[in-house]
Amino acid sequence: MQTSAFQIWWIRAATFGVAALATGSAAWWALTLSNAAPWQPSVSLAPAPQIDVSVLAQSLGAGAAPVNTAPAAAPLAIQLLGVVAGVGGKGHALLVVGSAPPKTYKVGSKLGEGLFLQSVSARSAQVGEAMKGPARQILELPPLNKP
Numbered sequence: 001m002q003t004s005a006f007q008i009w010w011i012r013a014a015t016f017g018v019a020a021l022a023t024g025s026a027a028w029w030a031l032t033l034s035n036a037a038p039w040q041p042s043v044s045l046a047p048a049p050q051i052d053v054s055v056l057a058q059s060l061g062a063g064a065a066p067v068n069t070a071p072a073a074a075p076l077a078i079q080l081l082g083v084v085a086g087v088g089g090k091g092h093a094l095l096v097v098g099s100a101p102p103k104t105y106k107v108g109s110k111l112g113e114g115l116f117l118q119s120v121s122a123r124s125a126q127v128g129e130a131m132k133g134p135a136r137q138i139l140e141l142p143p144l145n146k147p
Contacts, residue, residue, distance in 0.1 A: 053102055057081040060094055061123070061141055076112045080125050080139035089119030089126075095139075 060082025081102055082094040089107060096102050097111050105117045108131060118126040118135055126135040 053081075056102070057094070061144070076115065078111065078115075078127060078137065078139060080141055083120045083123065083125055083141070085120045085122050089121065091120040093117055093120050093125040093139075095125070 062081050076098050077096075078098075079096040080093060081096060083091060084093075085091040092104050092106050094102055094104050095111065095117075105111060107117050107119055109117050111117060111127060114129050115127055115136070116129070116131050118128045118131060120126075124138055124140040127137040127139065128135045
């Protein structure tokens with residue numbers, strides 16, 4: 001069977017075009033995958049923002065200065081900055097224990113040497129030597145300023 005010269009050159013040109021596209025695609029993927037930096041998300045290594053404790057305390061309901069109604073003989077100075085009270089004395093309290101930074105404690109958590117957070121209410125927290133025993137300290141938030 002005899003084929004014309006036009007049919008042969010058309011097949012050769014189409015084959016060359018497909019081979020050129022495949023080579024170009026392979027080169028593009030090789031360059032893209034070898035340069036992985038643009039595809040990876042950038043991570044900022046900036047330090048964590050500093051939190052103003054007084055603003056946090058005021059947002060949780062504390063007044064200008066937290067009130068500590070603890071007896072003077074208490075081994076640890078405990079300040080109540082805020083509470084999240086639940087049903088039956090359950091919840092959390094934002095406390096400053098000693099010179100440590102403010103921390104959230106759940107009812108039943110150990111605060112220090114022999115002190116536990118016994119319960120919380122809407123504006124106070126009770127601290128004692130045992131969970132079932134009498135309260136050693138009753139910490140209260142200052143009254144809200146009504147406009």
